[in-house]
Amino acid sequence: MGRLFTLILILALNCNVIFAQENYKEHVIKKGETVYMISRQYGISPNSLFELNPGSEQVIYVGSILRIPNSSSTNNTPRNNKPAVKTVNGDAIKNYVVQEGDTKFSLSRRFGVSINKLEQQNPHIRNMLQTGHIINLDKFKTKETTTANINETVIKETDTITNNTTIKEVKTKINEYKDYVIEPKQTLYSISMMTGMSTEELITLNPQLRTAVVTGDIIKIPTNATQAKDVKNTLNNSDSTKNIKAEKVPNIKNNNNKALYANLVKSTANGIYFYTPFSSEEFSSPKDRQKILETNTDYKKYIDFFQGAQIAIDSAKALKLEFDVTLIKKNIAESKLTVDSPYSKNVILVPFLDGDSKFPEIKSDKTVSIIDIKSNLNSSENINIYKSIPSDTIQKTKTLNYLAQQDANTVVVSDLDEAKNKTLIKKILPNSKFLKVNSSGFFDSEKLKNTLDKTKLNYIVLDSEKTIILLNTTTALMKELSEYNIQLVMIESELISKQGEVSEMRFKILKLIFPSTTNSLNKSDIIDFENKYKTIFDTAPTENSILGFNVTLDVLLRISQDSSFEETISNTISTQSHLKFEYKKIRDGYYLNTGIYLMQYNSEEGLLEID
Secondary structure: OHHHHHHHHHHHHHHHHHHHHHOEEEEEOOOOOOHHHHHHHHOOOHHHHHHHOOOOOOOOOOOOEEEEEOHHHOOOOOOOOOOOOOEEOOEEOOOEEOOOOOOHHHHHHHHOOOHHHHHHHOHHHOOOOOOOOEEOOOOOEOOOOOHHHOOHHHHHHHOOOOOOOOHHHHHHHHOOEEEEEOOOOOOHHHHHHHHOOOHHHHHHHOHHHHOOOOOOOEEEEEOOOOOHHHHHHHHHOOOOHHHOOOOOOOOHHHOOOHHHHHOEOOOOOEEEEEEEOOOHHHHHOHHHHHHHHHHOHHHHHHHHHHHHHHHHHHHHHHOOOOEEEEEEEOOOOOOEEEOOOOOOEEEEEEEOOOOOOOOOEEEOOOEEEEEEEOOOOOOEOOEEEEEOOOOHHHHHHHHHHHHHOOOEEEEEEEOOOOOOOHHHHHHHOOOOEEEEOOOOOOOOHHHHHHHOOOOOEEEEEEOOOOHHHHHHHHHHHHHOOOOOEEEEEEOOOHHHHOOOOOOHHHHHHOOOEEEEOEOOOOHHHHHHHHHHHHHHHOOOOOHHHHHHHHHHHHHHHHHOEOOOHHHHHHHOOEEOOOEEEOEEEEEOOEEEEOOOEEEEEEOOOEEEEOO
């Protein structure tokens, strides 16, 4: 009888499988689609797709076919509820499907695990957390044993539920928030101090704070928060500040920007605009930002840039500077842009405008300055363009001009019949000698010796991107150090990053000289920025985040001077945490940042700034 029951059960299960296989439709995956988007299209849960299409939880391919279960044959997870996480004695035994609005921060709080551990066990989310991702929760202790019974809205608004928190207590906490009007001079950090919340908790509760802290905006804060005026009075009381961690203001005595900090005007407001592919509402909403990234992953650089800019905005507000921040969505202003500003000085920052996009004509009765951040804008009659990032040509020119000032013999090593930068090199160093390696990356040692001079310093300029050329050249040069005074030179900073397989020891022995847009020796300011960025955004800053911070802070300081923006640009050199800003007027209305650091490796002292 037992065997008969078992046979019947097996047949029944097989029938169910056959029925399930037939009860579906097919979908051809198109470019840009994700599992989550497809599940939304058919009104089903991502889990039901994963079950019917093994492997789709990891990756899907354009042109492949996904089996779509009919809605009547699947138990859909309600869109407004997070999938329950089953637990046994607090141990998670089921994977979690990332939902709209989820962040690494909220997931780490929800499941009681650090973001680092979350990323270690789920490497696919390190660069970006996407809706539909599968999070492996094995071995994690859940922080919320009642998660399955708590509504998603409750979790989103509190995000700090502890092991002993009951549903009743959670609902009570939701009612403990009140409206608060942001006062002048307040920053994200000062509001977090006032409320007792972390900056990320504040942003989670008030997404608009991710874009800017705007005087007069209404936000949610805990009802038991200290009144803003009390906190401000405390911060202004010198006897009380010892135990309060206030926003760090640059030390003017030790700062390279004494001229900027000494002449700040704090009584007059200015207008700051960012030209972007999205609106402030879209940028403030995690859900909308995710949709933007699904449309075009290249937009991540804009998000990184503006997160860096947010740190700069907070720093400027800590200095009590007055300005209004506005985001201009570029598809709204395609041909003409009217800037109707109440302020006499206005600056528009334009990051990463691609080659196919045309910046609109600016119409304004006020002074408007345009900051080009890797956008290749052209000047026009009514605006000034300030290119904020030094070009490759400026890097090369500064390095070659330095070599020209020395009484040295210059030899250029290249893998091409005509060295890539031969024209520029001959113009600045007309007596340079050129040495070509063979197809295997080697050159005759005798030919090398014939180009060297025992009576002078010999600069060997490497004009090749190939690692094998660098390895072979440095090996040959080190053999000649006993007889000749030799120093290696690269005239482009990009060549350094492309030589990651080469030991720094070679650079130190040959005392490599190279140009750089950033000064890695400015460690204190760099570490301060990185720590603050990690605190707010739970991740390390990218190169674009660094650009956002440096360029924005420099602009905010310059526009807040007692002189015109153009006069400040023309007369003042500044250095922020990473970048130097030394603008030169090329023609009317067009300025280039020539702020390049010339660095040198040294076997004893490490890295040095030589010019």
